[in-house]
Amino acid sequence: MATFIDVHHGMTGITAEQLASAHQADLAIEASENVHFKQAWADPDSGTVYCLSEAPSVDAVQRVHERAGHKADEVHPVPLTV
Amino acid sequence: MATFIDVHHGMTGITAEQLASAHQADLAIEASENVHFKQAWADPDSGTVYCLSEAPSVDAVQRVHERAGHKADEVHPVPLTV
Numbered sequence: 001m002a003t004f005i006d007v008h009h010g011m012t013g014i015t016a017e018q019l020a021s022a023h024q025a026d027l028a029i030e031a032s033e034n035v036h037f038k039q040a041w042a043d044p045d046s047g048t049v050y051c052l053s054e055a056p057s058v059d060a061v062q063r064v065h066e067r068a069g070h071k072a073d074e075v076h077p078v079p080l081t082v
Numbered sequence: 083m084a085t086f087i088d089v090h091h092g093m094t095g096i097t098a099e100q101l102a103s104a105h106q107a108d109l110a111i112e113a114s115e116n117v118h119f120k121q122a123w124a125d126p127d128s129g130t131v132y133c134l135s136e137a138p139s140v141d142a143v144q145r146v147h148e149r150a151g152h153k154a155d156e157v158h159p160v161p162l163t164v
Binding site for chain 1: 126
């Protein structure tokens with residue numbers, strides 16, 4: 001397992017309810033890909049959403065997001081953490 | 083206080099030691115700006131570093147990073163969290 005940050009652009013105006021709903025959609029199916037979405041942060045003004053996950057691969061992160069209906073624009077492994 | 087994610091690009095090849103050193107430089111001066119850098123994640127391959135902070139403003143986050151010698155390329159308030 002490794003740590004990933006993925007980024008969604010174009011989410012201008014996203015609400016707390018929409019963020020929670022999208023996160024729940026990931027949580028509902030993530031186990032089938034051995035992924036866990038730990039946290040997400042959104043900036044409605046710039047339309048940016050950041051998700052922090054533990055997963056076996058970039059592809060596994062993206063598969064969960066795609067199946068949940070919100071493909072990420074970027075998925076970065078972040079092997080270094082402080 | 084609010085939550086911010088800032089992003090540094092062009093950090094290709096960053097090491098664990100360099101990330102830790104940069105984070106320590108922020109921690110050493112952050113109190114003077116009423117900022118706290120909680121966590122940072124780095125992707126040495128794409129050269130991207132993400133920092134999570136609590137701070138009074140975008141400008142306060144950027145002032146700490148500038149004074150520590152590593153201005154951020156983007157600083158986003160992230161008022162929504164799940």
